[in-house]
Amino acid sequence: MTAIIEFKQVTKRFESATVLKDLNITIEQGEIFVIVGPSGSGKTTSLKMINGLIEPTDGNIYFKNKRIKDYNLQKLRWQMGYVLQQIALFPTMSVKENIEVIPEMLGWKKERREKRVDELLREVDLEPEQYRNRMPGELSGGQQQRIGIIRALAAEPDIMLMDEPFSALDPISRTSLQDLVLTLHEKLGNTIVFVTHNMKEALKLGDRIAVMQAGQIVQCDTPEVIRNQPKDDFVRAFFDEAQNGYGQVKLAAIYEGGFFQSASEKDLPEICLDTSLSQLFPLLAEYPAVQLKDSEEKILGKVTQSDIFRFLSQEENE
Numbered sequence: 001m002t003a004i005i006e007f008k009q010v011t012k013r014f015e016s017a018t019v020l021k022d023l024n025i026t027i028e029q030g031e032i033f034v035i036v037g038p039s040g041s042g043k044t045t046s047l048k049m050i051n052g053l054i055e056p057t058d059g060n061i062y063f064k065n066k067r068i069k070d071y072n073l074q075k076l077r078w079q080m081g082y083v084l085q086q087i088a089l090f091p092t093m094s095v096k097e098n099i100e101v102i103p104e105m106l107g108w109k110k111e112r113r114e115k116r117v118d119e120l121l122r123e124v125d126l127e128p129e130q131y132r133n134r135m136p137g138e139l140s141g142g143q144q145q146r147i148g149i150i151r152a153l154a155a156e157p158d159i160m161l162m163d164e165p166f167s168a169l170d171p172i173s174r175t176s177l178q179d180l181v182l183t184l185h186e187k188l189g190n191t192i193v194f195v196t197h198n199m200k201e202a203l204k205l206g207d208r209i210a211v212m213q214a215g216q217i218v219q220c221d222t223p224e225v226i227r228n229q230p231k232d233d234f235v236r237a238f239f240d241e242a243q244n245g246y247g248q249v250k251l252a253a254i255y256e257g258g259f260f261q262s263a264s265e266k267d268l269p270e271i272c273l274d275t276s277l278s279q280l281f282p283l284l285a286e287y288p289a290v291q292l293k294d295s296e297e298k299i300l301g302k303v304t305q306s307d308i309f310r311f312l313s314q315e316e317n318e
Helices: 043-050 074-077 096-106 109-123 141-153 171-190 201-205 221-227 233-239 251-256 275-287 307-318
Strands: 005-012 016-030 033-034 058-063 080-084 159-163 193-194 208-212 216-221 268-273 288-291 299-303
Touching: 005 043, 005 193, 016 043, 016 193, 016 216, 033 074, 033 141, 033 171, 033 201, 033 216, 033 307, 043 058, 043 159, 058 074, 074 080, 080 141, 080 216, 096 109, 096 141, 109 141, 109 208, 141 171, 141 216, 171 201, 193 268, 201 221, 216 233, 251 275, 251 288, 251 299, 251 307, 268 275, 299 307
Parallel strands: 033 193, 033 208, 080 159, 159 193, 268 288
Antiparallel strands: 005 016, 005 058, 208 216, 288 299
C-alpha cells in the first residue's frame, strides 16, 4: 500500500508541557486509521497537525510525500474533509448551502454542486426533496451529523479527519453513523483518520488502531492483534476485556486511590465498589462514566475512562 500521511519524529510542546514525543506514524492510503486514548494523550493534537491547524515543535509531517508546512494550507485543507464532535453546521445556511461550501470555493458550477448535494443526501438516507432546503435547527442531532459527514465528503477529498464525531450522540445514532462511515468507506475507498476515546468504536471501525498514552503510541496494529496480543496491561485492559488480568482488581482500589470525580451525574449506571475492572470495561464502552455507590447505596462520585487510564498508568509505573 501507499503511504498518504507520515509522522517522522514529531514532538509538540506547549510552553513547558510536552504533548507529543517523538511520534512516528504511517497512514496508508484507503485505510481507516483510528487513534484512541484518554483525554490529554495527544489524539486531537495529532489529528490537527495533519491539516496544519497545529504545527510540530520538532519533526515533520508529510502528506503525499510532501511536508505539510510546504503546502498552501488553505488549498491543502480543501483536500481534507474535517468532521468534529461539535457538529458545526452553519445555522443560517440551508442543508444544501452547508454541503456546497467547499465545492463552491473550488469553483464548481451550480449544476455540478446541486447534483453532488442530492447524491450525497441519498447516500445517508435523507431524501433531497425533503431535506435540501431545511435549516440545521430543524434536524435531529444524528441528522445534523450526517450532514456534517457528507459536507466533509462533498469536494471528494483525499482524506477524512474525524475528531470524536459521535461521542455527543445517543447510542442508537452513534451506532447508525458508525455503520454509515463503514458503508461510505467501502464504496468510496477514501482514507479516514478517526479519533475516539471509545474502545468499542475503535475496534469496530479501525483497519489499524494506534493506542496513545501521554503523547506516545503504546501499540499500533490491527484490531485482531491488539485484542489477542496486547503489548502491555495498559492496552490489554481496554481491548481484551475477557482476559485483561484485572478481574481481581475492584473499583474500591480506584476510589481509595483518588481516581474518581466527586461530582455525580444523572443517567449514568450505578455500580458498587466491589465490582471488578473487567466488569466495568463494557460499561465504559457504552457510557462516558459510571457512578460509584457504597454498600448503603450512597453515591460517592463518578469514574470516567480517563480515570481508569490514569489508574492503569500508575500501576504500570510502580
